[in-house]
Amino acid sequence: MKQAVVIGGGVVGCHIALELAERRYEVFLLERHSRLGMDTSTRNSGVLHAGIYYPADSLKARLCVEGNRLSREFFDRTGVQYRPSGKFIIARDRSEISEIEALRDKAIANGAEGISLVPQDTVQKRVPCVRCVGALHSASTCIIDTGDYLTTLKTLLMQRDVHLLYECPALAIDGGVRVETPRGSVDADIVINAAGLYADEVARMTGLDDFTVVPLKGDYYCTTALPLEVPVYPPPNHGHGTLGVHLTPTCGPDVIIGPSETPSRGKDNYDIETPFAVFDDSLRDMIPNYEAIRPSLREGFSGNRPRAFRGGTRCEDFIIMKQPDSVIHLLSIESPGLTSAPAIARFVVKMI
Numbered sequence: 001m002k003q004a005v006v007i008g009g010g011v012v013g014c015h016i017a018l019e020l021a022e023r024r025y026e027v028f029l030l031e032r033h034s035r036l037g038m039d040t041s042t043r044n045s046g047v048l049h050a051g052i053y054y055p056a057d058s059l060k061a062r063l064c065v066e067g068n069r070l071s072r073e074f075f076d077r078t079g080v081q082y083r084p085s086g087k088f089i090i091a092r093d094r095s096e097i098s099e100i101e102a103l104r105d106k107a108i109a110n111g112a113e114g115i116s117l118v119p120q121d122t123v124q125k126r127v128p129c130v131r132c133v134g135a136l137h138s139a140s141t142c143i144i145d146t147g148d149y150l151t152t153l154k155t156l157l158m159q160r161d162v163h164l165l166y167e168c169p170a171l172a173i174d175g176g177v178r179v180e181t182p183r184g185s186v187d188a189d190i191v192i193n194a195a196g197l198y199a200d201e202v203a204r205m206t207g208l209d210d211f212t213v214v215p216l217k218g219d220y221y222c223t224t225a226l227p228l229e230v231p232v233y234p235p236p237n238h239g240h241g242t243l244g245v246h247l248t249p250t251c252g253p254d255v256i257i258g259p260s261e262t263p264s265r266g267k268d269n270y271d272i273e274t275p276f277a278v279f280d281d282s283l284r285d286m287i288p289n290y291e292a293i294r295p296s297l298r299e300g301f302s303g304n305r306p307r308a309f310r311g312g313t314r315c316e317d318f319i320i321m322k323q324p325d326s327v328i329h330l331l332s333i334e335s336p337g338l339t340s341a342p343a344i345a346r347f348v349v350k351m352i
């Protein structure tokens with residue numbers, strides 16, 4: 001039986017481990033924390049994206065559209081909690097209409113399902129608490145319970161006899177085939193680097209040393225006072241290439257508001273540091289009755305985007321590459337990585 005080591009127990013590493021186990025590999029999944037998914041995979045907006053924003057022919061576009069479909073099939077098959085909520089990207093004034101029209105064209109070119117422009121009164125009926133002059137509607141966007149998702153992945157991994165090694169960081173990769181850990185070494189025919197924020201450090205273990213992952217933190221506030229069933233996004237933030245502070249219902253009672261974008265003091269820094277004024281400004285733009293909701297806002301949580309640079313240039317797309325032939329590295333798995341995870345796993349397994 002061939003052996004595989006997957007480094008990193010986030011949603012991407014878990015899906016890759018499952019794919020490999022289904023192909024009859026003996027799989028060792030190494031995770032530095034005491035549980036799966038404690039970094040970015042449970043510190044995000046929990047939105048299953050449709051594939052709207054990404055340049056045509058990019059891995060992000062392709063794997064997001066495929067990942068949306070595969071994820072919904074996976075959730076239906078395994079019982080992961082999710083809601084087919086749809087989503088609005090709103091034009092807050094007339095000047096933003098051309099932006100949502102351009103997004104519609106991009107989404108359709110990418111093959112995203114269920115995309116249409118809708119007038120103000122359609123939005124108003126579904127989300128009366130939000131102000132806009134029109135919107136792009138995405139019918140295939142969903143809300144996911146990420147905690148439930150990771151619990152289900154863990155159950156499936158155990159059923160497939162994957163060796164789950166917690167508190168077991170990869171320390172070195174010798175000759176591309178032996179992974180050193182504090183508990184000894186594991187030999188492998190194939191090693192997968194799915195270490196998220198630390199994928200640059202794991203890449204360096206095989207001599208791939210021109211990548212740097214810089215955490216870009218996103219803080220969230222939350223409230224139970226906003227009656228919202230459908231996620232509402234502004235047009236994306238062009239400066240940092242992020243989606244902008246959005247309003248997202250969850251599978252529970254909270255609506256989460258964020259993420260902001262602020263340089264992080266470290267890859268494991270999850271303190272909420274964004275000035276509240278940033279949320280104030282974004283929310284006043286979208287919610288006419290904002291002053292009534294404002295007192296209910298409380299601090300939520302944070303996540304760090306694994307923003308990768310190669311030789312100083314930002315990697316805009318997912319990077320999935322071999323070095324040497326027995327090690328596959330995944331870098332820059334920013335949004336829509338949660339959505340794309342099952343499609344990324346299939347892509348990786350085809351590379352072996």
Ligand SMILES: Cc1cc2nc3c(=O)[nH]c(=O)nc-3n(C[C@H](O)[C@H](O)[C@H](O)COP(=O)(O)OP(=O)(O)OC[C@H]3O[C@@H](n4cnc5c(N)ncnc54)[C@H](O)[C@@H]3O)c2cc1C
Binds near residue numbers: 043
């Ligand atoms: C604020 C924010 C909002 C987002 N919103 C969305 C969204 O709504 N929809 C969407 O599709 N995507 C979203 N994303 C992106 C998505 O969350 C990520 O792309 C995805 O979770 C990446 O998963 P991963 O498994 O690659 O990384 P991670 O979840 O970070 O997993 C990597 C794992 O590797 C482990 N590890 C690191 N180093 C080692 C080592 N040496 N040895 C062993 N283990 C190690 C870590 O502990 C970690 O558990 C968002 C991201 C952020 C930050």
